[in-house]
Amino acid sequence: MTKPVILTGDRTTGPLHIGHYAGSLKSRLEMQDSHEQFLLLADTQALTDNANDPDKVRRSVLEVALDYLAVGIDPAKSTICLQSHLPALAELSMLYLNFVTVARLERNPTIKDEIRARGFGRDIPAGFLCYPAAQAADITGFRATVVPVGEDQAPLIEQTNEIVRRVNAVAGQSVLPEARAVIPKAGRLPGIDGKAKMSKSGGNAIALSASPDQIAAAVRAMFTDPGHLRVSDPGRVEGNVVFTYLDAFDEDHTEVAALKEQYQRGGLGDGVIKRRLDGVLQALIGPIRDRRAELARDPGYVLDVIRQGTEVARARTQDTHRALVQALGLFRL
Ligand code: TRP
Numbered sequence: 336m337t338k339p340v341i342l343t344g345d346r347t348t349g350p351l352h353i354g355h356y357a358g359s360l361k362s363r364l365e366m367q368d369s370h371e372q373f374l375l376l377a378d379t380q381a382l383t384d385n386a387n388d389p390d391k392v393r394r395s396v397l398e399v400a401l402d403y404l405a406v407g408i409d410p411a412k413s414t415i416c417l418q419s420h421l422p423a424l425a426e427l428s429m430l431y432l433n434f435v436t437v438a439r440l441e442r443n444p445t446i447k448d449e450i451r452a453r454g455f456g457r458d459i460p461a462g463f464l465c466y467p468a469a470q471a472a473d474i475t476g477f478r479a480t481v482v483p484v485g486e487d488q489a490p491l492i493e494q495t496n497e498i499v500r501r502v503n504a505v506a507g508q509s510v511l512p513e514a515r516a517v518i519p520k521a522g523r524l525p526g527i528d529g530k531a532k533m534s535k536s537g538g539n540a541i542a543l544s545a546s547p548d549q550i551a552a553a554v555r556a557m558f559t560d561p562g563h564l565r566v567s568d569p570g571r572v573e574g575n576v577v578f579t580y581l582d583a584f585d586e587d588h589t590e591v592a593a594l595k596e597q598y599q600r601g602g603l604g605d606g607v608i609k610r611r612l613d614g615v616l617q618a619l620i621g622p623i624r625d626r627r628a629e630l631a632r633d634p635g636y637v638l639d640v641i642r643q644g645t646e647v648a649r650a651r652t653q654d655t656h657r658a659l660v661q662a663l664g665l666f667r668l
Contacts, residue, residue, distance in 0.1 A: 341366055342479035344375035344418070344470075347395035348385055351402040352540035353620070354524040354533035357583045360406050362483050362519055363413070372413040373477050373648060374403055376641070379418045379425070380470070383463040384453065400637050402543050405627035410640045416648035417641055418473070423652035427472035430659065432465060434501045435494070440464050444490045471495035475511045476652040483517040492516040502659070510662035511655075521583055529558035529576050541616065543623050550620060554613045559605050566604040577608045585615045 381392045474495050482492055499511045526539025533540045541553045559577055563570035572578040572595045581591045597603040
C-alpha cells in the first residue's frame with residue numbers, strides 16, 4: 336500500500352523556535368512513519384519578503400536543516416529538499432498564475448493579513464502577492480494530500496485546491512489531487528511578550544538552539560498577569576504566557592491544572608510557575624541543542640542529506656510537471 340504524501344515547508348529566514356516545534360515539528364515527527372513525508376526548505380519563498388537580504392536566506396538553509404535533524408527528523412524516512420533547486424516548482428508556479436486572478440490573490444486572508452502586518456500597501460512585491468500560487472506548486476508538485484500548517488496558512492490550502500479544480504477542469508481529467516490542511520490542536524504559540532505571533536524578528540521567540548541562560552532569561556522576561564502584584568493576589572491564567580507554554584509543553588496536565596487553580600485563587604507566585612516552566616523548557620531544548628551542536632560540526636553530512644533529498648524531490652516534481660503539460664495538451668518538442 337502506498338502511504339499518503341505529506342508536505343510541509345519553512346521559509347529559511349532564521350533558525351526555528353519552540354513555536355515551530357509545538358505547531359508543526361512535533362506532528363511531522365509523529366507522521367514520518369505513517370506517511371511519505373517531504374520537508375521543503377523554502378528559500379525561494381523566503382525571498383518573496385526578504386529580497387533585500389539574500390545572505391540571510393542562504394545562511395538559514397543550513398540552520399533550518401539542522402533544526403529538522405536535531406529534533407529527530409530522520410532522513411531515512413523523510414525527504415529534506417531545497418526549493419530553489421527544484422525548477423519544476425518554478426515552472427508549475429508560472430502555469431498556475433494563469434489560473435488565478437490578482438483580485439483572488441489580494442482577497443486571500445493570509446496575504447491580506449501579511450500585507451497589513453508588513454505595511455506593504457500597494458507596494459507589495461509581486462512575488463509576495465503571488466506566493467499562494469507558488470505554494471500551490473509546492474503542494475501539487477509533490478502530489479501531497481496532507482499539509483500540516485498553522486491556522487493562518489489554511490487559506491493557502493483552500494486556494495491551492497481552487498487552482499487544482501480549475502486545472503483539472505481544463506485538462507478534462509483529474510491530473511492533480513486536492514490537499515487537506517491539518518491544523519495542530521495546540522494552536523499558535525504566542526511570543527514570550529504575549530504578542531500573538533512568536534517570531535525571531537519580533538525578538539519574542541525561544542530558539543530550538545537556545546542556551547540554558549537564554550532560556551532562563553526568556554522565562555524571566557515572560558509576560559504573566561500585570562495585575563498579579565502580590566503572591567496572595569488572585570491571578571489570571573488566560574493570556575498568561577507561562578501557563579500557555581505549560582499547557583503546550585508540560586506533560587503533567589493534572590499538576591498544571593492544579594497550579595492554575597491555585598494561581599487563580601491567589602497564593603501562587605510567578606516565581607514558582609516560572610521555575611517549573613524553566614525546568615520543562617530546559618528538558619525539552621537541552622537534547623535538541625546538544626544534537627544540533629554535534630551535527631553542526633559536520634556540515635558535510637547535512638549538505639549530503641539536503642543534496643540527496645533534493646535529488647529525490649527533483650524527480651518527483653518533474654514527473655508532476657511532465658504529467659500536467661501532457662494533460663493540458665501543451666506543445667512538446
Ligand atoms: N508558507 C510556509 C510558511 O511561511 C512555508 C511553505 C512553503 C510551505 N511552501 C510550503 C508550507 C508548502 C506548507 C506547504 O511557513
